[in-house]
Amino acid sequence: MCGIIGCVGRGDETLDTLVHGLSKLEYRGYDSAGVALANDHIDLCKHSGKIADLREALSDRTLSGSVGIGHTRWSTHGPPTDENAHPHQDCTGDVAVVHNGIIENYQSLRDELVGAGHTFTSDTDTEVVPHLIEDALSSGADPEDAVRETVDRLEGSYAVAVVIAGCDSVFAARNDSPLVLGIDDDATYLASDVPAFRDFTDKVVYLADGEFARLNGAGWTVTDTDGNIIEKDIDTVQWDPEETGKSGYDHFMLKEIHEQPRALRQCLRGRVDELAGTVDIGDLGDLSPTGVQFVACGTSYHAALHGAQLFREAGIPAQAFLASEYATATPPIGDALVVGVTQSGETADTLSALRAARRRGARTLAVTNVVGSTAARECDHALYIRAGPEIGVAATKTFASQLAALNLLALGTSSTGDARQVISALRDLPGHVQEVLDESAAQEVAELYQDASAYFFIGRGYQNPVALEGALKMKEITYKHAEGFAAGELKHGPLALVTENTPVFAIVTGDDERARKTIGNVKEVEARDAPVVAITDGQSDVERYADHVLHIPETHPRAAAVLANTHLQLVSYHTAALLGRNIDKPRNLAKSVTVE
Numbered sequence: 352m353c354g355i356i357g358c359v360g361r362g363d364e365t366l367d368t369l370v371h372g373l374s375k376l377e378y379r380g381y382d383s384a385g386v387a388l389a390n391d392h393i394d395l396c397k398h399s400g401k402i403a404d405l406r407e408a409l410s411d412r413t414l415s416g417s418v419g420i421g422h423t424r425w426s427t428h429g430p431p432t433d434e435n436a437h438p439h440q441d442c443t444g445d446v447a448v449v450h451n452g453i454i455e456n457y458q459s460l461r462d463e464l465v466g467a468g469h470t471f472t473s474d475t476d477t478e479v480v481p482h483l484i485e486d487a488l489s490s491g492a493d494p495e496d497a498v499r500e501t502v503d504r505l506e507g508s509y510a511v512a513v514v515i516a517g518c519d520s521v522f523a524a525r526n527d528s529p530l531v532l533g534i535d536d537d538a539t540y541l542a543s544d545v546p547a548f549r550d551f552t553d554k555v556v557y558l559a560d561g562e563f564a565r566l567n568g569a570g571w572t573v574t575d576t577d578g579n580i581i582e583k584d585i586d587t588v589q590w591d592p593e594e595t596g597k598s599g600y601d602h603f604m605l606k607e608i609h610e611q612p613r614a615l616r617q618c619l620r621g622r623v624d625e626l627a628g629t630v631d632i633g634d635l636g637d638l639s640p641t642g643v644q645f646v647a648c649g650t651s652y653h654a655a656l657h658g659a660q661l662f663r664e665a666g667i668p669a670q671a672f673l674a675s676e677y678a679t680a681t682p683p684i685g686d687a688l689v690v691g692v693t694q695s696g697e698t699a700d701t702l703s704a705l706r707a708a709r710r711r712g713a714r715t716l717a718v719t720n721v722v723g724s725t726a727a728r729e730c731d732h733a734l735y736i737r738a739g740p741e742i743g744v745a746a747t748k749t750f751a752s753q754l755a756a757l758n759l760l761a762l763g764t765s766s767t768g769d770a771r772q773v774i775s776a777l778r779d780l781p782g783h784v785q786e787v788l789d790e791s792a793a794q795e796v797a798e799l800y801q802d803a804s805a806y807f808f809i810g811r812g813y814q815n816p817v818a819l820e821g822a823l824k825m826k827e828i829t830y831k832h833a834e835g836f837a838a839g840e841l842k843h844g845p846l847a848l849v850t851e852n853t854p855v856f857a858i859v860t861g862d863d864e865r866a867r868k869t870i871g872n873v874k875e876v877e878a879r880d881a882p883v884v885a886i887t888d889g890q891s892d893v894e895r896y897a898d899h900v901l902h903i904p905e906t907h908p909r910a911a912a913v914l915a916n917t918h919l920q921l922v923s924y925h926t927a928a929l930l931g932r933n934i935d936k937p938r939n940l941a942k943s944v945t946v947e
């Protein structure tokens with residue numbers, strides 16, 4: 352995790368530019384933050400806590416220099432203290448380094464450096480980097496060679512940025528951690544993610560693993576490990592800077608929940624032909640998989656469960672795996688496709704599973720939100736969900752867009768009897784989500800049950816992943832116990848947890864056998880005095896057994912999953928708001944989890 356930034360060419364505004372960029376990257380980690388500016392020496396300030404704490408620490412400091420780096424941390428090695436905050440320095444104080452990732456051989460490097468007389472001041476793996484650079488410089492290497500030699504010795508995942516006293520450049524390298532350059536006429540930026548510099552430029556260059564960048568007053572160069580120049584494409588970012596502001600909402604999460612209709616329209620635009628009953632998902636070619644394995648984590652895993660069900664329904668064997676457990680999966684057979692569902696495209700567990708799939712000879716597809724992300728670049732194919740940037744740590748609009756994109760994928764690569772109904776439900780989906788947003792009674796439900804001791808969520812079929820997602824959202828932003836179950840599983844153990852103080856959210860759509868069985872499960876919890884909140888399209892009589900009802904418009908069960916989930920997002924959001932939680936940055940979490 353962690354967010355890094357660097358910039359040259361901003362003159363007196365260098366410090367402000369770095370701190371502004373860090374504020375845009377805070378979703379990647381908020382345990383500590385720091386900046387370093389290079390002039391004939393290094394001016395550095397860092398602090399545990401959020402960017403606001405760094406700003407406070409900077410208020411009585413003068414840092415000068417027009418070449419700088421910054422960092423916001425999500426702890427991996429060592430607790431979130433001032434000492435462990437980045438940037439880290441060498442013994443002379445002339446080298447400053449920020450790093451995202453994990454240096455796997457840091458212990459042996461550290462032992463070697465300590466043996467050679469270096470003094471360490473932090474618990475981090477990162478600190479070996481400035482000391483190695485210090486050694487290389489003292490052996491006579493010029494700054495660029497010193498950084499290159501050091502990077503060559505690192506094993507593991509890293510995006511590093513380095514400044515050195517008396518040198519006009521920022522040096523950067525990446526392996527398995529994201530790094531992107533921002534290109535402007537007079538200034539150049541580097542960062543873990545585009546929002547860090549999007550207010551200044553929309554021109555970007557995505558670095559690949561093994562590439563090395565040098566930014567200075569003359570511009571920027573990207574080279575390979577041997578120092579050969581690599582000609583890189585300059586891409587233009589398609590979204591506006593305002594898309595990463597809160598637009599009047601109290602939290603990014605609420606804004607992003609309300610952006611779902613637009614996100615869904617973007618996902619579907621130009622991809623469905625309702626008249627013909629067909630979908631066009633671009634240049635993916637003829638995938639025609641004989642089987643599909645999904646790999647994903649967290650919310651994206653819940654979307655993957657939905658995706659696997661879509662393919663099974665179309666008669667294609669499909670399974671969803673937690674990416675971190677994929678190593679134990681049966682290898683993909685024949686012409687199977689392995690699909691990584693990942694909002695960020697940078698989740699280490701998912702990337703690792705996709706790489707394992709490639710090693711096993713499978714074709715891979717990334718279903719992702721981030722163009723140019725590692726998953727998109729490494730997979731054979733990429734299908735973009737087009738949700739726009741998501742800043743809140745809790746995934747909301749991207750889940751809705753993942754479900755829509757996976758429906759497009761299933762429709763585009765397999766045949767299903769009710770394609771026309773699904774396409775028409777997808778067409779109606781943005782408007783239906785808007786109806787839910789306009790009319791949801793989620794806030795009243797949240798007010799009634801904010802003191803509950805636990806929350807349970809149940810659903811069958813397409814509503815089972817929604818139950819799991821409802822519980823994940825509730826626990827991550829309210830810090831309260833919540834669990835989601837396949838409705839039929841409740842009676843096999845979890846029912847023992849059900850009391851009058853544990854509201855049960857039951858998602859019941861349609862009026863088929865599944866709905867009737869779920870209503871049977873609702874009666875079981877009702878008999879144990881649990882309050883029941885039904886999320887329903889009103890087709891069944893579940894309302895008779897529910898204490899509260901959250902209505903969704905009648906639609907295809909696949910689309911109903913998105914609608915039911917919208918209510919549950921709002922219930923979690925309002926509960927967390929009532930409890931005064933840090934909704935956009937829940938404790939211990941980060942938006943993009945780039946460690947395994």
Ligand code: AGP
Nearest residue numbers: 649650651693694695698745746
């Ligand atoms: C959920 O709200 C979280 N943000 C988390 O579970 C997330 O979905 C997971 O870490 C996977 O992230 P990805 O989609 O970027 O791969």
